[in-house]
Amino acid sequence: MTDAKMKDLHTGVIHGGQQRDPLYGGVSVPIYQSSTFAFKSAEQGAARFAGEEEGYIYTRLGNPTIKALEDNIAYLEKGYGAMATSSGMSALSTLLMAFLEKDTHLICTDAVYGMSRNIVETVMARFGVTYDFVDTSHIENIKKTIRPETRLLIVETPANPTMVLTDIEACSRLAKEHGITHVVDNTFASPILQNPLEMGADIVYHSVTKFINGHSDVVGGIIVAGTKELYDRTKRVLSLMGGTMDPNQAWLVLRGAKTLAMRVERSQETAARLARYLESHPKVAWVNYPGLESHPQYELARKQMFGFGSMLCFGLKGGYESGKKMINALKLCTLAVSLGGIESLIQHPASMTHAKVPKEAKIKAGITDDLIRLSVGCEGFEDLKADLELGIKAAE
Ligand SMILES: *Cc1c(COP(=O)(O)O)cnc(C)c1O
Numbered sequence: 001m002t003d004a005k006m007k008d009l010h011t012g013v014i015h016g017g018q019q020r021d022p023l024y025g026g027v028s029v030p031i032y033q034s035s036t037f038a039f040k041s042a043e044q045g046a047a048r049f050a051g052e053e054e055g056y057i058y059t060r061l062g063n064p065t066i067k068a069l070e071d072n073i074a075y076l077e078k079g080y081g082a083m084a085t086s087s088g089m090s091a092l093s094t095l096l097m098a099f100l101e102k103d104t105h106l107i108c109t110d111a112v113y114g115m116s117r118n119i120v121e122t123v124m125a126r127f128g129v130t131y132d133f134v135d136t137s138h139i140e141n142i143k144k145t146i147r148p149e150t151r152l153l154i155v156e157t158p159a160n161p162t163m164v165l166t167d168i169e170a171c172s173r174l175a176k177e178h179g180i181t182h183v184v185d186n187t188f189a190s191p192i193l194q195n196p197l198e199m200g201a202d203i204v205y206h207s208v209t210k211f212i213n214g215h216s217d218v219v220g221g222i223i224v225a226g227t228k229e230l231y232d233r234t235k236r237v238l239s240l241m242g243g244t245m246d247p248n249q250a251w252l253v254l255r256g257a258k259t260l261a262m263r264v265e266r267s268q269e270t271a272a273r274l275a276r277y278l279e280s281h282p283k284v285a286w287v288n289y290p291g292l293e294s295h296p297q298y299e300l301a302r303k304q305m306f307g308f309g310s311m312l313c314f315g316l317k318g319g320y321e322s323g324k325k326m327i328n329a330l331k332l333c334t335l336a337v338s339l340g341g342i343e344s345l346i347q348h349p350a351s352m353t354h355a356k357v358p359k360e361a362k363i364k365a366g367i368t369d370d371l372i373r374l375s376v377g378c379e380g381f382e383d384l385k386a387d388l389e390l391g392i393k394a395a396e
Contacts, residue, residue, distance in 0.1 A: 009192055012075060012076055013260045014258050016076055028255075029065055031248055032247050035059050036057075059244070059247065060242055061239050061244075068250070069084050069257070070222070073224060073257070077195055078197055078198055080225050081224070081235075082223065084208075086249075087220060088187065088209055088221035089207075089221070093243065094237055095152075096124055096152075098234045102129070104149050104150075104152075107150060108133050108136075108154040109156045109157070110136075110365040114356055116185070130149075133365070137297065155184050155201075160353070160373075161353065162288065163290060163311060168184060168196050172200030173200065175202075176200070181203065183201070183203045184205075185205055187205075187207045187340075189305060190309075193305050193306050193307045203226060205223045211339075211340035213252065214260060216342075217252070263342060266378050267378050274374075275289035277388070287313075289311075312373075313349075313374065316372075324348070325391075326391035328394070329395070333345065343379070344374065346374050347373050353373075
């Protein structure tokens with residue numbers, strides 16, 4: 001990780017896009033827990049609805065506390081504007097509704113968040129949308145699947161849970177050539193470690209439930225658009241679909257985001273040490289972490305990420321039977337789905353987050369039965385290492 005970038009972002013997470021409370025000077029953004037906003041006159045109400053005057057109307061359409069979070073994340077992602085949503089899935093479903101229609105086609109990374117795949121296969125399919133899930137780490141796979149009616153390319157990198165990377169810049173170039181909107185799920189990297197819009201992507205979205213909020217206590221999402229045109233198109237659909245965030249939720253996420261750079265810096269340093277520890281362990285069959293030289297896309301990680309993050313996955317030599325014993329023996333790492341919190345979380349994707357992905361599709365996407373996913377938190381390295389050691393011993 002380059003120091004200059006981090007120094008800048010430690011300031012950016014706290015002050016980026018923020019304005020002082022104009023009423024009383026509150027240092028923390030006030031929670032505007034109001035569903036609606038009074039107009040001074042009929043003329044003002046009409047002007048706000050006509051978009052001739054700036055100001056708030058109704059919280060589904062916009063709210064000052066939510067705007068503070070949106071401006072902060074838009075700043076960190078270097079986008080035109082952001083839209084906070086009730087969950088990460090709400091961010092994705094809004095984008096699917098904004099950019100797809102009957103007889104259009106979507107291409108998406110095969111190793112994605114399980115429910116991101118599920119919504120396409122079970123909901124969007126009902127509306128006549130066609131799709132291909134491909135291994136986007138090889139650009140030829142995308143080229144081969146592009147059709148005249150392809151409208152959207154959704155890439156998740158690093159991918160969940162395999163930690164496979166996709167070249168964002170190469171995807172953007174290809175998408176532009178074919179007039180396809182290129183969307184990146186940037187949840188795993190967070191805006192601290194990867195800025196897809198700077199590499200040519202059109203739109204970024206996050207499950208802020210994960211790193212951005214960072215305390216395993218809020219579900220939320222956010223979309224960041226690279227241009228006004230993309231922002232307006234998405235915002236219209238979000239306002240109509242109604243998947244907006246709540247002011248209280250926004251305030252909590254904004255509070256969490258202030259320590260995002262510190263948390264990412266701390267946890268990825270520990271993750272790198274744990275990855276090396278696991279890789280050298282005789283009972284561990286394999287480890288996938290973008291910061292290991294053994295990761296097939298180590299060079300790409302260095303090129304497009306500012307750091308390697310705190311997510312990793314591994315398999316034990318005894319397969320999932322050993323993995324299960326290990327998970328059950330851990331005392332410090334919590335057995336739970338989700339990720340990016342201050343506490344370390346461990347889970348088994350094949351039977352948990354990706355249980356609904358068809359078996360053949362799972363194998364094709366590299367989600368093997370022995371794969372264990374670890375989200376490294378902010379605890380101390382020695383304590384986490386001792387916990388993993390305890391688990392691996394119990395698996396013998
Ligand atoms: C969790 C997650 C989502 C879904 O977000 P929710 O906030 O749970 O709705 C989407 N993509 C990735 C990569 C995730 O980890």
